[in-house]
Amino acid sequence: MTKALSWDEFMDAFADKFRGPVATIAALHAERYLGSTHDLALHLGKPVLDIGSGRGEWLKVLKQTQIPAQGIELNERQVERCVEQGLDVIHGDALRVMESTAEHTYSVISAIQVVEHWPPEMVFDALKLMHRLLDHQGLLILETVNVASLWAWNHFAYDPTHLTPWPPELLQFMAEKAGFSRVGVQYYSPIPLQFQLPVQSGGWEHVSQWLYGPQDYAVWARP
Secondary structure, rough: OOOOOOOOHHHHHHHHHOOHHHHHHHHHHHHHHHHHHHHHHHHHHOOOOOOOOOOOOOHHHHHOOOEEEEEEEOOOHHHHHHHOOOOOEEEHHHHHHHHHOOOOOOOEEEEEOOOOOOOOHHHHHHHHHHHHHHEEEEEEEEEEEOOOOOHHHHHHHOOOOOOOOOOOOHHHHHHHHHOOEEEEEEEEEEOHHHHOOOOOOOOOOOHHHHHHOOOEEEEEEEE
């Protein structure tokens, strides 16, 4: 008889099946975020905070490049996996941990594929806390699903813990109202052309963007 899993074990298994191999996701994080993070952490001499560390993909990249970093993760099984890899991860609620942390502690704060799991008011409260914890020259990176793309929206529906779809303009606006400046959006994971149906040109380009826009985006912001 197959043993029934706990919820944390189920979500850990879900990540392995639907998120993709740890090495693949780690390589994506390195390609997107490592350059800026490395330079800023070195310049400011302050660690990185990764919220919702999951299986530790991003923390593993940071450790390999000798960037001091700490994670916060609510899933106990995934915390165990991170600790087994020698990663510094706190098991707990992100907002409570941030509330008990001193101001301007971090050079970079990242939350990769996290905010879609939280209700809007919690995201706004978290953004204000992140603003308080970042160095004055620090950087915030918020990556989430690009629900402005119908292709990506289909993948959004796969995760039973997804609560809030965040159109790029809305998350950018919220970051600005939480106190951040120089807030911008970067898009990632374009849909390969072989999976796209041809869409007529001449004013129909917006339809193609709606159907086949990039799967992910990140809000980049400064305090």
